[in-house]
Each structure stands twice: as C-alpha cells, then as structure tokens.
Amino acid sequence: MKRTIARNGKLLMEKLIFQARKSLVEPRLDRNRDSLLISWATYSPWLLDDGFQNCHSLIKDYTLVDLYRCYELWHLLGQVKHLDGDILEVGTWRGGTGGLLGRRAKELGLDATVYLCDTFEGVVKTGSSDKSYDGGEHSDTSAPTVEELIAKLNVSNIRILTGVFPEDTAHMIENRKFRFCHIDVDVYQSGKDVLEWVWDRLPIGGLVVFDDFGFASTTGITKLVHEKEMHPGLVCVQNINGHAVFVKTS
Ligand SMILES: C[S@@+](CC[C@H](N)C(=O)[O-])C[C@H]1O[C@@H](n2cnc3c(N)ncnc32)[C@H](O)[C@@H]1O
Incomplete structure (x- = not known):
C-alpha cells in the first residue's frame, strides 16, 4: 500500500x-x-553522497546551476585529484559552484587554490552568436556576497579575482597550472578567451567543464564547443545536461 x-x-x-x-x-x-x-536514467548518486548533500544545502541559494550539474562538478573534481595544479572558475556570480569546488577540494585534501573570477558587474563581450544577451546580465552580486558563502563553507583555499578575465586579472595567476577549469560565462567570446588562456596551463588529463552547453539562451557556448571539439589533443564529452567537458589528451 x-x-x-x-x-x-x-x-x-x-x-x-x-x-x-x-x-x-x-x-x-x-x-x-x-x-x-x-532522461530515462534514474540513478541519482548525489542522494548517496553526504558530503555533497551537506555542501549543496549551503550553496544552493548562491547558484544558478541545477543540482545535476553541481553534482557533476563535485564528481569530476574527484576524477583529477591525482593531477597537479590549481582550480579555475570564470563566471562565479554569487559563488555557488565556485564554493562547491572549494569545499570539494578541501574534502579531497587537494593542495590547490581555487581561483574564482568575475566582473561582479555582469556578462561582458556579448556578440552576434549570443542571441539572448545584451551585456550586464547577472550583475546582482558582489565579492562580499561570495565571501559570505566562503565563510559558511568554512574553507580557506579560495581566492577571488575581480575584473574581466583574462584582461584584468589573469596576470595575477600567469605562472600557475590548472588541473580543472569551470567556464560559466554564458557567451561566446568570453568562453573562447578563457579556454585559449587556460589550455596550455592544463596537464594531460586536465578538465575543462563548459556550463551553458545546449541551453536555448546560451547559443554562443554551444557554437564554441562545436568549433573546438574536433581539435587534436582533446576528447569532448557532450553531456546533454547543460555541460560539455573537454579532457586534455596530449
Ligand atoms: C551565469 S553566471 C555564473 C553562475 C555561477 N557559476 C553560479 O554558480 O551560479 C555568469 C557570470 O559570468 C561572469 N562573466 C562573464 N564573462 C566574464 C569574464 N570575461 N570575466 C569575468 N567574469 C565574467 C558574469 O559577471 C556572471 O556573473
């Protein structure tokens, strides 16, 4: 019954x-x-992961990213724990996914800094590939909002870089290597600039996760992934949940 x-x-x-x-x-x-x-699949591994559940309960009001993509970020960072390098997120807004990466890095015991980069003045570099964007979207945030979340998460491995990436802030991390990069910038040109900046700084096996892949509103990122996915030296996973993932192979 x-x-x-x-x-x-x-x-x-x-x-x-x-x-x-x-x-x-x-x-x-x-x-x-x-x-x-x-999806017809039903397996929901996030239900079995107390660390994720606990973290998600703290970040969920600070993110635009759904549970499934949050869990994928959580899981994928674990997949590169054996590599060297820091963690880069461009497109942080109120800090939800960036905070999640910081908490996960702490849980995994990674010797890595999580760099969170945002203008805190909204989306920039919009163009003809980005049908739904005029520029300035998601400006309803600030660095102190992200700091507030970092305090709730009780992590000390996060650094915030304020300004347009890479132009304003990349010089501060010029000589770092990155095992993991989360690109959540909504539009084509910003996504391309971040990808091209980070690629030579990734080790073999390093990951780039594109948010915004396949959404009706973020056509520029889908275009970018298609332009780059057949390049030698990477495998692309088109994950039909709003993420595409590049794995560096050579
Ligand atoms: C959709 S929001 C990020 C969402 C966030 N990851 C979350 O957990 O909700 C996109 C962000 O990208 C930022 N952004 C876009 N292009 C940028 C660039 N080139 N440099 C820095 N920030 C950028 C915007 O300011 C905006 O806050």
Whole structure:
C-alpha cells in the first residue's frame, strides 16, 4: 500500500514536471535543434553522497546551476585529484559552484587554490552568436556576497579575482597550472578567451567543464564547443545536461 502511494506520487510529480517544462520551456525551443529532454536514467548518486548533500544545502541559494550539474562538478573534481595544479572558475556570480569546488577540494585534501573570477558587474563581450544577451546580465552580486558563502563553507583555499578575465586579472595567476577549469560565462567570446588562456596551463588529463552547453539562451557556448571539439589533443564529452567537458589528451 505504502509503496503504491509512493509510486503514484512519483508518477504524478514526473507528469507535473513534464507539463511545467512543456508550457515553460517548449515555446522557447528552436525546432531545428532543440527538443524537450527528460532522461530515462534514474540513478541519482548525489542522494548517496553526504558530503555533497551537506555542501549543496549551503550553496544552493548562491547558484544558478541545477543540482545535476553541481553534482557533476563535485564528481569530476574527484576524477583529477591525482593531477597537479590549481582550480579555475570564470563566471562565479554569487559563488555557488565556485564554493562547491572549494569545499570539494578541501574534502579531497587537494593542495590547490581555487581561483574564482568575475566582473561582479555582469556578462561582458556579448556578440552576434549570443542571441539572448545584451551585456550586464547577472550583475546582482558582489565579492562580499561570495565571501559570505566562503565563510559558511568554512574553507580557506579560495581566492577571488575581480575584473574581466583574462584582461584584468589573469596576470595575477600567469605562472600557475590548472588541473580543472569551470567556464560559466554564458557567451561566446568570453568562453573562447578563457579556454585559449587556460589550455596550455592544463596537464594531460586536465578538465575543462563548459556550463551553458545546449541551453536555448546560451547559443554562443554551444557554437564554441562545436568549433573546438574536433581539435587534436582533446576528447569532448557532450553531456546533454547543460555541460560539455573537454579532457586534455596530449
Ligand atoms: C551565469 S553566471 C555564473 C553562475 C555561477 N557559476 C553560479 O554558480 O551560479 C555568469 C557570470 O559570468 C561572469 N562573466 C562573464 N564573462 C566574464 C569574464 N570575461 N570575466 C569575468 N567574469 C565574467 C558574469 O559577471 C556572471 O556573473
């Protein structure tokens, strides 16, 4: 009886989610390239990970990134724990995903600094590839907001770099190496500049995670990933959850 109620509740929830997405998301789709995605997979490893759950409860009000992509960042950082190098995030907003990377690095015992880079004045370098952006989006944040989250997370491995990356701040980390880079800048030119700056600073096996891959509103990042994914020296995982991942192979 209990099981039947739980099962019916779950089916109802899935139906509601489907209907909500149908009315909210579907009207915005480009029929030539988009469709409504609902994965048939059910395994949810974040439910088994107390460290992640605890961290996510602290960062969830400071991020625009959904649970699934947050868990993927958490998991992927563990995959490069054997490499040397720091961690770079460009596109931090209120610090949610950056704070998560800091907490995960601490949990893994990594000898690494997590550099969080943002203008704190919103998105920059918008162009014709970025249909939904004019510039200045996501300016509703500040470095003190990120510091507030860092204090809640009780980590001391995070450094904030304020300004346009790479132009204003990259000189401060010019000689560092990076095992992991999270690019969450929404638009083509910023994404390209970050990728090209960080690539030679990654070891073999290092990861670049692109947020914004495949969203209807962030077409510039999807274009960037497609431009670069066949380049020699990398494997690209097109993860159909809003992430694409480059693994450096040579
Ligand atoms: C979607 S938000 C980042 C979301 C964040 N990762 C989270 O956990 O919610 C995108 C951010 O990228 C920043 N940004 C975009 N291009 C940038 C650049 N070239 N340099 C620094 N910050 C940039 C914007 O200011 C904005 O805060």
